Amino acid sequence: MAGLGNQSSAALAERYSNSLLGVFGAPQRVLVRGAGCHVWDADGNQYLDLLGGIAVNTLGHSNPLLTSVITSQLATLGHVSNFFTSPTQIALAEKLLQISAAPAGSKVFFANSGTEANEAALKLTRRNAGTEQAPRTKVIALEHAFHGRTLGALSLTYKEKYRAPFAPLPENVTWIPAGDIQALREAVDHTVSAVFIEPIQGEAGVLELSAEYLQAAREITTEAGALLVFDEVQTGMGRTGEFFASAPVIPDVMTLAKGLGGGFPIGAMIVFGEANTSWLTPGDHGTTFGGNPVACAAGLAVIHTIEKDNLLAHVRETGAWLREQLAGVHGVGAVRGAGLLNAFELLNGSAPKMVAAALDAGFIINATDERTIRLAPPLVITREQLATFIAALPGLLAAAAA
Structure with missing residues (x-):
């Protein structure tokens, strides 16, 4: 060429x-x-x-396996749009639900990157907006967090120099000290729609949050009626020696990307249990390339190899x-x-x-x-x-x- x-x-x-x-x-x-x-x-x-x-x-x-699987899938069926589905898309969604120990009723949405997965999660949290009399408009993120560079994900990212040139961003995000259970307890009330947490803050220098903190976040958000979102874009897919760094704590939403495709672009949002009823209307969100057969075949090959080897x-x-x-x-x-x-x-x-x-x-x-x-x-x-x-x-x- x-x-x-x-x-x-x-x-x-x-x-x-x-x-x-x-x-x-x-x-x-x-x-x-x-x-x-x-x-x-x-x-x-x-x-x-x-x-x-x-x-x-x-x-x-x-x-070799990843290369073979991608090549074979591309030679068979490369892209169909989301007016249709494919066996690989269905199989990868089922596999993600299995390895994440998702309860019955959980569902998967496929995107192309981590920032897209976090955009989808942030958009979903708007459906947990309360009522006109008791609105839930606030989102809690952690100091030193990094969730991506598109406008919605950027609004959750802590570093001011990333956000300032692109203001105004989606509003009403509050950052609290990472790992501080008392600060989390004080911040999460009936006005909070969701809490976004990276189990390990990679861009901040690999700052790990304790299992105690993640469990407390689960209990605090449940009590307040807020959604708990774990951003496992960097930590997921075996990076920490477990499929997910947050295990065994089950959030309402988990976002994945990076290692899922082993180098082929793919992102995913897993919506656990009843949380997926917040987003049921066709047309509420979408993506042209997300969940295409080739990306999903790559994801299946990655998970298969992790398990087999x-x-x-x-x-x-x-x-x-x-x-x-x-x-x-x-x-x-x-x-x-x-x-x-x-x-x-x-x-x-x-x-x-x-x-x-x-x-x-x-x-x-x-x-x-x-x-x-x-x-x-x-x-x-x-x-x-x-x-x-x-x-x-x-x-x-x-x-x-x-």
Whole structure:
């Protein structure tokens, strides 16, 4: 195809700057190929992917089963619109209800991304609006939350610099301290429509909320008649060593994306039990591409592989080993996380500097702020592969502090 010939990273980067909006800044590398937990750039350099496309590439790159399933489905039936359905769409919805332990009457809505899933959830909460005499118009979110960049999801996102340029946004969102049960209890009353919670705040530096807090949120929202929404866009699909980080607490709504498709775009909203009666009218919401046969086939392949290869146990064990190794490296401060969603703080130096040094050394990592590094590798990564990063870490820390 035109424009896909062999060119250097520099030449491709120039073409990028001349043709794409710069909302992501300049790309750090031009990647052309991936296999397992490694990727290669246009100049032939190899990198160990410790970010997994930001917790997306569940099974690594070019997974044979995922590639085969997507190719086979696309060759059979690619897109039909939601005037119709397909066996893969039905099967994936059923599988999500099964692995989430959803009670009878629960339903699934498919979208294309995490922000779309959160848009759908926010829109659904408007149906829990109370009455004219006793309106429920307030939504509670947590400080440091990140729920997406479309206008509705952005209105729930805590960071002011993300929201301010696009005001006015949907109104009446209140942020409260994350993990503070008393603050939650005081904030949730009969005026609150819903509470949005990430079980682990990934963009904030992998800040984990306790099981006690999640259970308290369930009890407090139930008592007040508010909907409880768990945003598992980053934490879901085995990332923490369980299919869902919030288990066994059952919310009213759960949103998923990222790892669900293993690299193929898909998002989902699960509406549990009676909460789905808030949204029953055809035409209340929609999407042209959501739930297409190819995306749903990818989701089924991801879940099948997680179960067949016992990846949940692998993620728990490998993640615990990784945190132990990180904590033993001189220059590393606090280590946080669950499964293979982890972060560590630098006692000295700049996290963005470390990201640059790591790239030069052949590792893809991510800085969530000036002092915090986030790691979210494919769930299939091995200790041996992670050990190469641990061995390189002292040098990377020195480069970050230089």
